[in-house]
Amino acid sequence: MRIIESDSQAKHLQEWLGSGVDEEIFHLNVKSLFGTLPYEYLLYSPKISRRNDGRLRDRDLKKYQHIELGGWWCSGIDPLNNYVSMMWGCFKPDHPRRDRQKIHKFIKYEHPFREETRAFFLLVPNRIWVKVSNRSGIPITEEDLQHPGGFWHWIWRHNVPVTIVEGVKKAGALLTAGYAAIAIPGVNAGYRTPTDEYGTAIGKPYLIPDLKHFATQGRQVNICFDQDNKPETVQRVNKKGVGGRVLGVVRRRWTELGTPPNAIVVKRRGLCPDGCWGCFFPHTLHPTPYTRPNGAGQNSYQSHGTAAGK
Known part of the structure; x- marks a missing residue:
């Protein structure tokens, strides 16, 4: 599936604008990701088991292969770390995976694997x-x-x-x-x-x-x-x-x-x-x-x- 970055970002922007969010807030906090880039945002935890060569295990690659089809990522600032950009955030895939526990449902949002959840503090103009x-x-x-x-x-x-x-x-x-x-x-x-x-x-x-x-x-x-x-x-x-x-x-x-x-x-x-x-x-x-x-x-x-x- 060929993904056009500009089209993807325009779709994500419209989603946020449709939720009543200021456009500048969107641009300050949200980015469109696709290909292998989402892996860097979701599978960075040192708690994730890897092969000897550092590569992710096949089971995890298979589990998260849907993220390569694109989606948006959002994170804000970290008030506990001098207000720098927070590493933790959420990714909404354009093509979500099914929930293994509730097969009739899809997992709408993905968060960094094996990392504790945090809170969002969005940047504002x-x-x-x-x-x-x-x-x-x-x-x-x-x-x-x-x-x-x-x-x-x-x-x-x-x-x-x-x-x-x-x-x-x-x-x-x-x-x-x-x-x-x-x-x-x-x-x-x-x-x-x-x-x-x-x-x-x-x-x-x-x-x-x-x-x-x-x-x-x-x-x-x-x-x-x-x-x-x-x-x-x-x-x-x-x-x-x-x-x-x-x-x-x-x-x-x-x-x-x-x-x-x-x-x-x-x-x-x-x-x-x-x-x-x-x-x-x-x-x-x-x-x-x-x-x-x-x-x-x-x-x-x-x-x-x-x-x-x-």
Whole structure:
């Protein structure tokens, strides 16, 4: 199959734009890969078994051969390593492989093999930074602008409210709308539980280092996951989602009517004049109070506790 790079990148760009993501955010964080290049992004871990000549094992080459047909790769910056580009990220193949555990499903996203999952901190242009500043009411100083860590150091330093979402495109959409969004690859990816060699829990769950770094005293943390009517999914999110209990207290939020946050941004369905599309954020995130027409949607969210650390 012949892959034309420009066509592939144009398709990937349209996918992100269709999710409500600013074009410049896309270009700062996403790249189109094909051929053997995706292997360098997904199979770099020293924990991967290799042949004596350093070549990947045939079983792994066969498992990942679909990535040669192309896809997009996304990673942000690493707040735990002087804000340099993060090596970890995700790859969405144009032709995904089947899930061996659920043969009727495909594995939509690939992450670096045998590496622990992390969180996404997307690069943003200064105009998006200003948008987040205006929405949160927290100014940007000259010192903030000069710091190598830029936007995410400002978020950390000034306890700017953050929203945790599942999926990097949703983070891109909310950043576009002016919210400081951190993405994780799954609802349970925000924490880890110590286990023994048999997989039995032997300790209390703890936040992954990326989220712990932002779990500072007094910061407001919002969790915004997609609605799901499956009882097992609802129970899993309520009990373990992102590590909310470990984080301290978090505001947990389902998006309305099962609609993902990026879809809400695109459809502009919200009633809030502040432009939060769906009003799934608490009132405290708005710079000014607001009311909704005829009281619509007044009970669209429930508060579960106070800000993190309190």
